[in-house]
Amino acid sequence: MAIMKILQKISSPKELALSISTNHFMIVAVAVLAILYFVSKRKVAIYLLDFAxxxxxxxxxxxKSMFVEHIFLDNSFDSDCVAFKTKIMEKSGFSEETSIPPSQSYLPIRKSISFDFEEATTVIFSTVTELLKKNKINPKTIDILISNSSLFCPTPSLSAMVVNKFKMRSNIMSFNLSGMGCSAGVLSVALAQDLLRVHRNSLALIVSTEILHPNWYTGKNRSMLLTNCLFRMGGAAILMSSRDQDNKAAKYELKHLVRTNKAQNQNSYACVFQDVDSENNVGVCISKDIINVAGDALKANIATLGPLVLPFSEQFRYGLSPGIANPWREIIHSYPVDVPDVVKLD
Known part of the structure; x- marks a missing residue:
């Protein structure tokens, strides 16, 4: 009856055809909008194309022999400092192939911002040039640029130096991270991941380094002397992509990235701290708590990453393992009911 009433309202075959066409158009339009919606919600794949x-x-x-001779001839260090640094160097595991910038071979050490810029441009420009050349990438195709260096934060920034050197686009999204220590590389990857998911079909370049020359410590505080023994010249550049066309060419696909911020804990906050010693020499103090802090952060990261990558059977075995601090034990003990002896955890 309803169909008959509709047909009665249509006075001619022409109007009937128009009505059918309109209905078909609306169905197709709804289908297209639905497809566009689900495509927009599809998780974007993030690829690591290459690195240098x-x-x-x-x-x-x-x-190592040259390092010992260098600190022995440096008048800013007394015999106790030389003995301490020599002992650390012997246990550091460094090979004979580590490097320092040429400016740091002078005695006594001459600190100058011109030396700092020379080291920064040498490391960064060489690494980026190698990466772009190896992958035949035009610098103007880079959409996102992220640089990180914890202690050397000049003006213009390191990211601005890269944009200027390689004549990148004026609308490139550039970021410069500083003061974030050894974790800055992972933080840069996390930032690139978020940006690539929002700005699809894009390329991201990450440049990570630590400039050695301005951070050479010349005092006698042992916790600050460690930085002279542990850090050397180096840097890396990474090319990431959210372009579907890079699926086959990529070396890796980024599946999960886990971060745990421990800055709210005082021991974690102060385990690596830039300060001045009793003689007003600037240095980075490395606390003995850094081993425990790093261990706690690693446990938290593994506990978060485990459920994302391990099968349920492995997660269950891990939860039942005695003597392992993990969130599953805390969750089970938080229940207001008694846990059966079969799965009771110590």
Whole structure:
């Protein structure tokens, strides 16, 4: 009856055809909108296309014997400092191929911002040039640029130096991270991941380094002397993509990225701290708590990452393992009912 009433309202075959066409158009329009909606909600794949690491020339090489001779001839260190640094160097595991910038071979150490810029441009420009050349990437195709260096934060920024050197686009999204220590590389990847998911079909370039020359410590505080023994010249550049066309060419696909911020804990906050010693020498103090802090952060990250990558059977075995601190034990003990002996955890 309803169909008959509709047909009665249509006075001619022409109007009937128009009505059918309109209905078909609306169905197709709804289908297209639905497809566009689900495509927009589809998780964007993030790829690591390639990376490059800085390889210093042989003229920058620092054998352990040369390092010991260098600190012995440096008048800013007394015999106790020389003995301490020599002991640390012997246990550091460094090879004979580590490097320092040429400016740091002068005695006594001459600190100058011109030396800092020289080291930064040498490391960053060489690494980026190698990466772009190896993958035949035009710098103007880079959409996102992220640089990170914890202690050396000049003006213009390191990211601005890269944009200027390689004549990148004026609408490139550039960021410069500082003061974030050794974790800055992972933080840069996390930032690139978020940006690539929002700005689809884009390329991101990450440049990570730590400039050694301005951070050479010349005092006698042992916790600050460690930085002279542990850090050397180097840098890396990474090319990431959210372009579907890079699926086959990519080396890796980024599946999960886990971050745990421990800055709210005082021991974690102060385990690596830039300060001045009793003689007003600037240095980075590395606390003995850094091992425990790193261990706690690693446990938290593994507990978060585990459920994302491990099968349920492995997660269940991990939850039942005695003597392992993990969130599953805390969750089970938080229930207001008794846990059966079969799955009771110590």
């Amino acid at each position: 690491c800085y390889q210093p020339p042989d003229s920058c090489r620092l054998p």
